[in-house]
Amino acid sequence: MADQNPSILSHVSLGSNRFDEAVAFYDAVLATLGCTRVLSHPGAQAWGREYPEFWLQTPVDGRPASIGNGTHVGFFAADKASVDAFHRAALNAGAADEGAPGPREEYGAPYYGCFVRDLDGHKIEAAYWDVQLMQELYGNRP
Numbered sequence: 624m625a626d627q628n629p630s631i632l633s634h635v636s637l638g639s640n641r642f643d644e645a646v647a648f649y650d651a652v653l654a655t656l657g658c659t660r661v662l663s664h665p666g667a668q669a670w671g672r673e674y675p676e677f678w679l680q681t682p683v684d685g686r687p688a689s690i691g692n693g694t695h696v697g698f699f700a701a702d703k704a705s706v707d708a709f710h711r712a713a714l715n716a717g718a719a720d721e722g723a724p725g726p727r728e729e730y731g732a733p734y735y736g737c738f739v740r741d742l743d744g745h746k747i748e749a750a751y752w753d754v755q756l757m758q759e760l761y762g763n764r765p
Contacts, residue, residue, distance in 0.1 A: 634669070635696050636678035638688025639743050642666065645679055648716045648742050653677070655708035656698055656749065688743055695738070695746035702751055703735045709749035710737040717742055724749075733757040 639645040646668050650660070653670045658677070662669040669675030677696070682688050700706045706724045714720060721738035730736075736750035 632676075634676050634678055636680060637696065637741075637743070637745050638682045639679050640681075640688050641742050642679070642681050644717075645742050648713075648718070649677075649679055651716045652709060652713045652718075652741075652747075653698070655712050656700055656705055658698075690744045690746075695748055697736075697748040697750050700736070700749045700751040706735055706737055706749045706751050710739065713739040713741070713747075718747075721746055731757075732760060 667680035718739035724737040
């Protein structure tokens with residue numbers, strides 16, 4: 624897997640104080656991006672396309688989960704329609720809107736995405752990057 628995966632990350636994990644509700648939230652939201660549950664442990668659930676890339680869990684130290692200021696998790700979307708579906712599903716499942724789907728000039732022309740706050744207040748994003756446009760604008764960078 625490591626030789627074929629272009630990502631530099633193995634996985635991301637967020638803590639939850641509303642675990643069962645949050646699992647249902649992420650089931651609905653991540654399904655819009657083609658992700659499913661791939662691994663479960665008591666108090667922990669992982670989603671991904673092929674392996675556990677995103678984890679939700681109750682904190683192992685037993686203290687309440689907290690959110691990080693300036694921290695967010697970005698999920699890859701295959702197209703703009705998936706970003707739109709992610710945003711819609713998240714709001715329908717109880718998320719707070721942090722930025723409707725659309726381009727962000729400050730991120731560059733190839734970007735299209737949205738931001739929401741999940742049930743615990745974590746900021747999450749769905750992002751589509753137009754790879755062809757990136758190559759046209761920026762070429763192949765080392």
